[in-house]
Amino acid sequence: MKSIHDAVDHKLYSEEDIAEMTKRLGQQLTKDYAGKRVLVVGALKGAIFFLTDLLREMDLACDIDFIDVSSYGNGTEPSGKITVTHDLEADVTGRDVLIVEDIVDTGLTLKFMKDELLSRGANSVKCCVLLNKTARRTTEVDVEYYGTHVGNEFVIGYGMDFAGLYRNLPYIGVIKPEVVEEFSSKHKHD
Ligand code: 5GP
Numbered sequence: 401m402k403s404i405h406d407a408v409d410h411k412l413y414s415e416e417d418i419a420e421m422t423k424r425l426g427q428q429l430t431k432d433y434a435g436k437r438v439l440v441v442g443a444l445k446g447a448i449f450f451l452t453d454l455l456r457e458m459d460l461a462c463d464i465d466f467i468d469v470s471s472y473g474n475g476t477e478p479s480g481k482i483t484v485t486h487d488l489e490a491d492v493t494g495r496d497v498l499i500v501e502d503i504v505d506t507g508l509t510l511k512f513m514k515d516e517l518l519s520r521g522a523n524s525v526k527c528c529v530l531l532n533k534t535a536r537r538t539t540e541v542d543v544e545y546y547g548t549h550v551g552n553e554f555v556i557g558y559g560m561d562f563a564g565l566y567r568n569l570p571y572i573g574v575i576k577p578e579v580v581e582e583f584s585s586k587h588k589h590d
Contacts, residue, residue, distance in 0.1 A: 426457020
């Protein structure tokens with residue numbers, strides 16, 4: 401049987417690197433939100449691994465909810481059109497919301513989520529992302545908390561997928577170009 405690790409060209413961040421970033425962010429958030437009841441919103445599905453680790457580093461009273469937005473892309477390029485495909489249960493009116501995301505690339509998804517939650521009456525909407533891909537930003541959006549910058553490479557693992565796969569790699573790595581090419585050639589008529 402083929403291993404999921406075979407799709408990785410090289411490792412970028414080990415489990416230890418991720419734990420260090422998560423701990424630092426958790427400690428910062430604990431300070432900054434002290435005394436507040438935060439509504440932590442995980443962006444499905446990519447953020448679930450980061451979310452559960454981050455929450456355990458946050459010594460805060462918080463509620464947890466989930467949102468899924470889709471940009472209708474199935475490969476490595478965003479399509480630009482965004483809609484909510486799984487909505488929050490919580491009413492965000494007057495709440496201090498912290499969106500947790502795996503990666504910010506063009507910024508379109510994050511901007512959409514922030515604007516959406518603010519328009520529903522949230523008191524504040526900030527975000528904590530693990531990876532900040534600044535080189536591809538096409539829209540202005542504040543990324544208040546992030547683990548590290550990444551370059552313009554397509555990464556997988558620790559929640560991040562390629563065509564639905566590889567989220568369960570425990571580290572973050574760069575995908576092998578041949579995995580992308582194989583997928584593209586199979587789906588070229590989709
Ligand atoms: P944005 O709207 O900022 O362009 O894209 C955000 C979303 O695109 C992320 O939540 C993630 O799902 C996806 N994305 C962007 N870059 C990468 C990447 O390098 N690897 C993976 N797996 N997903 C990415």
